[in-house]
Amino acid sequence: MARTGRPREFDRDRAIEAATALFWAQGYEPTSLTQLKASMGNISPASFYAAFGSKEALFREVVQHYLATYGQVMAPLWDESLSPREAIERTLRGSARMQSARAHPAGCLVVSGASNCSPENEPVQTLLAAERQRTRAGIRACVERAIAIGELKASAATDILPDILTIFFHGMTCEARDGMTSKKLDAAITSLLTLWDVNAVKPGAGKRSQKR
Amino acid sequence: MARTGRPREFDRDRAIEAATALFWAQGYEPTSLTQLKASMGNISPASFYAAFGSKEALFREVVQHYLATYGQVMAPLWDESLSPREAIERTLRGSARMQSARAHPAGCLVVSGASNCSPENEPVQTLLAAERQRTRAGIRACVERAIAIGELKASAATDILPDILTIFFHGMTCEARDGMTSKKLDAAITSLLTLWDVNAVKPGAGKRSQKR
DNA sequence: AGACTTCCATATTAATTGGTCCAGAAATTA
DNA sequence: TAATTTCTGGACCAATTAATATGGAAGTCT
Numbered sequence: 324m325a326r327t328g329r330p331r332e333f334d335r336d337r338a339i340e341a342a343t344a345l346f347w348a349q350g351y352e353p354t355s356l357t358q359l360k361a362s363m364g365n366i367s368p369a370s371f372y373a374a375f376g377s378k379e380a381l382f383r384e385v386v387q388h389y390l391a392t393y394g395q396v397m398a399p400l401w402d403e404s405l406s407p408r409e410a411i412e413r414t415l416r417g418s419a420r421m422q423s424a425r426a427h428p429a430g431c432l433v434v435s436g437a438s439n440c441s442p443e444n445e446p447v448q449t450l451l452a453a454e455r456q457r458t459r460a461g462i463r464a465c466v467e468r469a470i471a472i473g474e475l476k477a478s479a480a481t482d483i484l485p486d487i488l489t490i491f492f493h494g495m496t497c498e499a500r501d502g503m504t505s506k507k508l509d510a511a512i513t514s515l516l517t518l519w520d521v522n523a524v525k526p527g528a529g530k531r532s533q534k535r
Numbered sequence: 536m537a538r539t540g541r542p543r544e545f546d547r548d549r550a551i552e553a554a555t556a557l558f559w560a561q562g563y564e565p566t567s568l569t570q571l572k573a574s575m576g577n578i579s580p581a582s583f584y585a586a587f588g589s590k591e592a593l594f595r596e597v598v599q600h601y602l603a604t605y606g607q608v609m610a611p612l613w614d615e616s617l618s619p620r621e622a623i624e625r626t627l628r629g630s631a632r633m634q635s636a637r638a639h640p641a642g643c644l645v646v647s648g649a650s651n652c653s654p655e656n657e658p659v660q661t662l663l664a665a666e667r668q669r670t671r672a673g674i675r676a677c678v679e680r681a682i683a684i685g686e687l688k689a690s691a692a693t694d695i696l697p698d699i700l701t702i703f704f705h706g707m708t709c710e711a712r713d714g715m716t717s718k719k720l721d722a723a724i725t726s727l728l729t730l731w732d733v734n735a736v737k738p739g740a741g742k743r744s745q746k747r
Numbered sequence: 748a749g750a751c752t753t754c755c756a757t758a759t760t761a762a763t764t765g766g767t768c769c770a771g772a773a774a775t776t777a
Numbered sequence: 778t779a780a781t782t783t784c785t786g787g788a789c790c791a792a793t794t795a796a797t798a799t800g801g802a803a804g805t806c807t
Contacts, residue, residue: 328753329804350651352565356795367755368796378795434709439562439651455713480729483722486715490723491699494706497646501667503698510695511702517692518730540783541773568765579786580766590765 335374338363343385348428351382351437351447382436382447389432390454396421400461407469408519411462411488412512418492419508422499430496433458455493462488473524481522491515547586550575555597559640563594563649563659594648594659598666601644608633612673619681620731623674623700624724630704631720634711642708645670667705674700685736693734703727 341362345354356378360366375381396417399410422430433454440448463485469475475484495508553574557566568590572578587593608629611622634642645666652660675697681687687696707720 327751327805329755329802331754332803349653353651353653353656355653355793357793367757369757369798370755372796373754435650437651438647438712439565439649441561441565441567444565452713455709479722480726483719483726486710486719487703487723487726490703490706490710490715490720492706493709494702494704496709497667497705498698498702500650501664503702507695507698508702510691511699514692514695514699514730517733518726521729521733539775539781541775541785543784544773567763569763579784581768581787582785584766585784 331370331374333364333366333370338366338374339381339384339388342381343388343432344427346382346385346436347389347430347432350435350439352440352444379444379447383450386432386436386450386454393421393427394433397458397461400458400465403468407465407472407474408516408523410465411519412516414462415488415492415512415515416509419495419499419512420505422495423503423505423508429502430500431493434493434496435500458492459485459489462492475519475522476524478522480518484518484522487518488515543582543586545576545578545582550578550586551593551596551600554593555601555644556639558594558597558648559601559642559644562647562651564652564656591656591659595662598644598648598662602666605633605639606645609670609673612670612677615680619677619684619686620728620735622677623731624728626674627700627704627724627727628721631707631711631724632717634707635715635717635720641714642712643705646705646708647712670704671697671701674704687731687734688736690734692730696730696734699730700727 342359345358345362349358356368356371359378359381360368360371363371375384397414399405399413399417402410405413418431433451437444437447437451466475466481466485466488470477470481475481491511495503498508554571557570557574561570568580568583571590571593572580572583575583587596609626611617611625611629614622617625630643645663649656649659649663678687678693678697678700682689682693687693703723707715710720
């Protein structure tokens, strides 16, 4: 965008990426300006503020960047060309692999990026909470679509199914950060999805109207 | 214990309780000495350090206090007089009710108490991580006991069952903090436990050898 | 060229962080 | 009462927090 004037000496995109790694690993508040500037090649405060405005503004950019890249593992949730079950399964498996990958910090930035916050940074907390709400809505929409198109039966079990999936989804962050492997997460997903299948209208493998 | 000398003017137990609420709501790092002292009745720094030693020492006491009170919802895990399923169910339902109660901050202190931490406070993070590991071990022991005494079949599904339960258990913290009601959490648990029942040797309600 | 724009380095801001120290007050024990 | 013990209030500490101000260097465009 900047046409005239002295060009910036550091790479803004790389700087965002570095900031993402820091916020992801430590969270919003514990990550200091000093760390951020250092991760961007020891740029000066003036350069930092000229480029990003403030710590909070940078964080919002980081979240956008995260959602546009790593966070795309959840895109299947809103892809209506997929069957609802396929959408859920791809989201879960994709997230599991992403969250436990070693190329970046573990877990999900949206879940753990601002979980410890003092009152003055409540806006940051709210930002991520809204994003989690969007995830919940996406999961719920998938289940409702499955019921609407006759893939799932409407029942008490399918009423609560979105919540179970969401709890599990958000729980993966804690486990991934504590070191659970991608393999184990994936196996857990396989097993969890039987909760979908037992409520399917035409069960693929185990036909049965399960009720407890 | 202090027999002679001027007695402390503030109630140490109430102070711990107040500190617990603060750490629980905000986490370790964002909670400042100023807030802590204020919550204890505006005591002086001298009184604070005489009574607790340091912020970190206080946090360790708070964690102990938490485990000895609120955390007792997990006691069934290590109560071998209960059937393994009963132990798991009581732990999950007790935690769900506790974590979503309105008398104190939502979620679990062990999960979210130090999730955002700068490198210098790694010991605090490690403390909670060890506690979560204890939980995992407890859940795993329950499932293994169930297999040993013939309540559950040994299979791939039961191999991964402890991990599913743990992911779900830790996921409740995120949901509770985001406002999920006790009722919904409880319903989710009911549904989740069908993953146990379909692997039971003598199913209580739905007899079937489910496999996918 | 020369005007203009934007950058960066250094110094500095006020506020807050966790933590220490000392003098004096208040209670207990002998 | 006297000696002892332990608390409290307030001043104070160095370090760090996010953020600004200034002045000059380094580019771009006409």
